[in-house]
Amino acid sequence: MAAQRTVDHHPQEDRVHQMLRRISGAPASAMGRRMLSNARPLVQFFNKINADSVFNLAGLLAYNFLTSIFPLMLVLLAVAGLIIGSLSPVGLQSVESALSRALPPSLGSTLVTAVMAHLRKSAGVILVIGVLSSIFGGSRLFVTMEFCFGVIYRLGPRKALPQNLIAIGMTLALAIGGPVVFLASSLPTALIHQLKLGAVGSFMAQVIGVLLGFGVALVFFGFIYWIVPNKLLAFKSVWRGALLAAALLVIFEAIFPLYESLVLRPSSFGSLAGFALLFIAFLYYLSVILLIGAELNAWQLGVRDPTHDFVSYLRDQAITQQQRQAQKRDQSQPEHADFMQRIFWPIACLLMTSPIEQEARGNIQ
Secondary structure, eight states: OOOOOOOOOOHHHHHHHHHHHHHHSSOOOHHHHHHHHHHHHHHHHHHHHHHTTHHHHHHHHHHHHHHHHHHHHHHHHHHHIIIIITTOHHHHHHHHHHHHHHSOHHHHHHHHHHHHHHHHHOOHHHHHHHHHHHHHHHHHHHHHHHHHHHHHHTOOOOOHHHHHHHHHHHHHHHHHHHHHHHHHHHHHHHHHHHHTOTHHHHHHHHHHHHHHHHHHHHHHHHHHHHHSSSSOOOGGGTHHHHHHHHHHHHHHHHHHHHHIIIIIOGGGGOHHHHHHHHHHHHHHHHHHHHHHHHHHHHHHTTOOOTTSOHHHHHHHHHHHHHHHHHHHHHHHHHHHHHHIIIIIHHHHHHHHHHHHHHHHHHHHO
16 A cells, blocks of 8 residues: 655645635646745745734834934035035035935925025024934934834844934934935936936936935945844845845835826825825835835844734833843842841840840849
């Protein structure tokens, strides 16, 4: 009698087999099983994304982007005006143009114009106070990023002082390095336009613009993935996520005008409401792209358990916080008990027994 073989079926595989049988009326072929086996890591990756509530965290991160984007751009353009504008006004205009192109066409120019108008109206002490408050306000974005990355990497948050120092440092790094990167990215395109190569030059400018935009996004995402998580990471552990996020951002910016015209249709909501709708949608999908890149980095590091979901993370963090508070109480109680045992109680007993001994001696006499 032929030996019977037992095959372990995965639930996802069984569902696909049933679907294939309904369509063709025959069992799934060996090629279909291989395709399913190859797709299983992708399904598990999506399960982890779903368990981490990435799309809900993206809403949280998009809100912080919304409240921080104006302060960040204010600091960036103020530093650009201080460093580059004093050397070359044309260079400052190039930075403004590159920053506008980094955002969708319907958003970038409006935001940059509003920020520059605010900077021109401010002067002296008011400008200094505005920049300093913007540095702190913009740094809240990186605090929220650390929280989101903690969910993805299964990490706890930093203590308050290191957390705020890193967040402010990231804001200053963006303010100082951002103008230099944007200026460098605009130089090749400006050079091609100066050569006046016609249609060929225009095509080359577009290609170089896309490549430079990809490079800027790669540096931006890689720096965030390397510094912000509460975990010491090597660059080789973050480049895959940065590469994926940069590619998704370039694709998203290319198709966003089509999405705007066919799906959002902001003109039907009025100019102000339409602009707000566009801006919020762009920031939400930017947050999703940022978190998906972090998910890929965590996946490569072996953090792949989809059963430890977002609620479990919050519960574990609450338990960890309670344990830390209990340890602090336990560490302070022995010192207090030691003081009571060695010093306070002997003195109290001595003071209490002295009158009793004197009274007892008087009774004996």
